[in-house]
Amino acid sequence: MTVTDQENIILMEDVNKFFDSFQALKNICLSVKKSEKVVVCGPSGSGKSTLIRCINRLEKHNSGKIVVNGHELTSDVKDIDVVRSEVGMVFQNFNLFPHMTIIKNLMLAPRLVRKSSKSEAYDTAMRYLERVKIPEQADKYPSQLSGGQQQRVAIARALCMNPLVMLFDEPTSALDPEMISEVLDVMTDLARDGITMIIVTHEMGFASLVADKVVFMDNGEIVESNPPEEFFSNPKNERTKLFLSQILSHYE
Amino acid sequence: MIFDFALIADSIPKMLTGFWMTFELWFLSAVLGMALAIILLLMRISGRWYLFSPAMIYIYIFRGTPILVQIFIIYHGMPQLEFVRESMFWPILREPFGCAILALTLNTGAYVSEILRGGVLGVDRGLKEAGAALGLSATHRFIYITTPIAIRLALPAYSNDIISLMKSTALASTITLLDMMGIARTIVAETYAPYEIFISLMIIYLIMTWITQRTFGWLEKRMSRHVRSEA
DSSP states (O other), X not given: OOTTOTTEEEEEEEEEEEETTEEEEEEEEEEEETTOEEEEEOSTTXXXXXXXXXXXXXXXXXXXXXXXXXXXXXXXXXXHHHHHHHEEEEOTTOOOOTTSOHHHHHHHHHHHTSOOOHHHHHHHHHHHHHHTTOGGGTTSOGGGSOHHHHHHHHHHHHHTTOOSEEEEESTTTTSOHHHHHHHHHHHHHHHHTTOXXXXXXXXXXXXXXXXXXXXXXXXXXEEEEEOHHHHHHSOOSHHHHHHHHHHHHTTO | OOOXXXXXXXHHHHHHTTHHXXXXXXXXXXXXXXXXXXXXXXXXXXXXXXXXXXXXXXXXXXHSSOHXXXXXXXXXXXXXXXXXXXXXXXXXXXXXXXXXXXXXXXXXXXXXXXXXXXXXXHSOHHHHHHHHXXXXXXXXXXXXXXXXXXXXXXXXXXXXXXXXXXXXXGGGGGGTOOSHHHHHHHHHHHHOOHHHHHHHHHHHHHHHHHHHHHHHXXXXXXXXXXXXXXX
């Protein structure tokens, strides 16, 4: 596996991450190809969020190598901003800018980073709002929307930058149960369009439906990584089996 | 004791002749103090020790000593120094008005920078991360995300400081300025009626405070009109 491998849009090699003396990531190796959908799951505190936050350098890894679309992540600030503008991220708590209307939330980054014209940014924003099925909310403020609607706006906001990869950090964990499906529907729709996605989630039904690869993490390590059919029907590792039995019994 | 209402009615218009002096002291030091506060804030959050340590020492000194002492040091103390008398600032520092503005500005700047810092620290980390994840530079994040949210968070504490600054302007009367307080003291010296005069003065200050509170209340409401869950 080499860095110049064109197929891999994301490559992590022996990545370690410490929070003081606590090791959050241990020798992580992960490669994601163009159009691939990777679901990352595992118990809380296993390092899943830290892993995807390292990909756009919201967390700095301590050792190892992370390459995103040919850019190796180092402390070069200019380079980081370029990588970030190519990698979309959706957060658990939506993180919409509360002082801006929905349409302004969507137009901000294209205007400032891509230097798009106002009308161009507006058209893109409306196109993606239609795609997440809430164009009528364009002039409202985030606090006037439901959680499910806010998360769909957050997805649209990331898409406005036309990213190569979308990262989802537990996108449905802060939602009321009745709103989870509207967000998962949008994500399933995106997956069908062939965008590269890395998704941290506990939604195993969604994982089995869209994932090309399911990665199970525990204790900062990748314990098992397999296609969903294999992962769910024939888990190899004891920890994976335990996790699956716990999370699946929850649905019965 | 007989309360002389006629004297009150008589002295309020006289004290109001000092209103512009009070207002100028208040307004100029508020504006200059804000500029100073922003500089101090940027030094404070720069993360560079040679910038934040001087700012911290400055803030400690000006918040930790009485403003009256600061006014006296500037007015009575600085002219003793030859380099002050020879500097380009002497035309300003020679006048009690310049000294009062300087003292009030230096003092309020220290307080306001801490208020602004509270606002900046109160901005949800997740929002800054969302900005970063979209590829916004640190400067853009500060201007478009941190600043507007921090201003709204800092507004209630800032309105408090503006009112406090208005009251501090009365101390300028101790260095011969004829603001409303200075005029009141002159009238008291002539009439020997401290109650009537000072109570009238209180009423004027209370009206100014009331207007200030209402203005900031309106501003706060306006700036958070789209925030339902917070505040």
